[in-house]
Amino acid sequence: MRITSRVHRPSPVGVNRAARSALGLALTCATAAAVLAGCSMEEASCGGGEYPVMTVGGTGSACVPNGEEPPEGYTRYPRGKVPEHVGDKWDTYWQTHTVDKDGKVVEVPDGE
Structure with a gap:
């Protein structure tokens, strides 16, 4: 059995997978928001009304x-x-x- 210190103890496998999934979801949402906002960032010729x-x-x-x-x-x-x-x-x-x-x-x- 391998003994490690608390500082270097590997985290459970499921936690890393969940963190990667959350990070991937956040990056996907940010990319989609940037793409969708690209159309609305054009300066209108006139204001509303x-x-x-x-x-x-x-x-x-x-x-x-x-x-x-x-x-x-x-x-x-x-x-x-x-x-x-x-x-x-x-x-x-x-x-x-x-x-x-x-x-x-x-x-x-x-x-x-």
């Missing part, structure tokens, strides 16, 4: 409270082309395009 508007003839934008009309010099984005998040497809598109005073989508001249 607001919608985005764009400047007429330029690439500026603003947020307007729901139920209010855009201020003078601004217009709503065309239906189906509204940016939802900073850097998304439509946010990038509207950096080089705008709506003119007649409501027509046009490219922005260089330098504007």
